[in-house]
Amino acid sequence: MKKHITRAAVAIAAIAFTCSMSFMTSCKKKDSGTTMTLYDSLGGTTMVDDPYNPGQKVEAGRLGIHKVVDSTILVIAGDTAINSYFTVLLAEVTSGNTSGFTALSKNLTDFFCVATGAKNFTYGGKSMTAAHDPAQNSRMSAKADNGDFDAFVTDLVAGAHKNGLSDVLIGRIGTIVGTLRTQVVQR
Numbered sequence: 001m002k003k004h005i006t007r008a009a010v011a012i013a014a015i016a017f018t019c020s021m022s023f024m025t026s027c028k029k030k031d032s033g034t035t036m037t038l039y040d041s042l043g044g045t046t047m048v049d050d051p052y053n054p055g056q057k058v059e060a061g062r063l064g065i066h067k068v069v070d071s072t073i074l075v076i077a078g079d080t081a082i083n084s085y086f087t088v089l090l091a092e093v094t095s096g097n098t099s100g101f102t103a104l105s106k107n108l109t110d111f112f113c114v115a116t117g118a119k120n121f122t123y124g125g126k127s128m129t130a131a132h133d134p135a136q137n138s139r140m141s142a143k144a145d146n147g148d149f150d151a152f153v154t155d156l157v158a159g160a161h162k163n164g165l166s167d168v169l170i171g172r173i174g175t176i177v178g179t180l181r182t183q184v185v186q187r
């Protein structure tokens with residue numbers, strides 16, 4: 001199993017983008033006088049080149065979140081504390097099927113875009129309770145406990161650090177994530 005997971009981590013590494021980017025760290029008023037959301041602080045709606053879709057533009061906030069998400073999935077794939085929850089995903093990637101990875105990356109990116117205040121995206125995945133209940137999501141191998149949740153947060157912080165996010169911004173993401181513990185932890 002360990003070998004299987006390690007191969008999957010390498011495979012995910014091959015498809016994950018790891019380019020770094022810098023983020024604004026201040027929380028200030030927009031020109032219009034409205035307060036900046038966390039999404040704004042992550043780059044907001046400024047359009048930039050999209051390395052995931054060459055020739056297309058993407059909101060800088062979404063691109064930053066997408067990079068953190070993919071880095072985090074990669075960290076999780078190599079984290080023996082919790083990668084056993086992702087056996088379906090890792091088996092797929094190991095066999096060369098990246099459809100589940102792409103779908104998870106999109107849903108996590110949409111989720112964090114909406115959670116941080118993006119206006120131009122919606123989250124169409126399962127509720128946090130359903131997504132983390134094996135009875136409602138066959139891709140979740142078992143129910144997670146508090147220790148698993150803490151490990152997930154550690155991996156998310158590592159994914160954010162890989163992409164140059166400041167501790168201030170990571171702290172603000174951590175606050176959002178913390179509110180979801182009771183829905184994700186189900187044993």
Ligand code: HEM
Pocket residue numbers: 082085086088089100103104107108111124125126127131132139140141144148149150152177178180181184
């Ligand atoms: C606040 C923390 C977390 C957030 C925001 C989160 C978010 C999500 C989202 C948005 C999905 C996709 C749902 C869908 O596609 O319908 C998902 C799937 C999943 N999550 Fe979480 N999650 C969190 C914590 C955890 C933890 C602690 C574990 C286990 C240790 C975990 C394991 C999984 C698994 C196995 C899947 C399915 C992956 C796949 O599609 O192959 N998550 N999560």
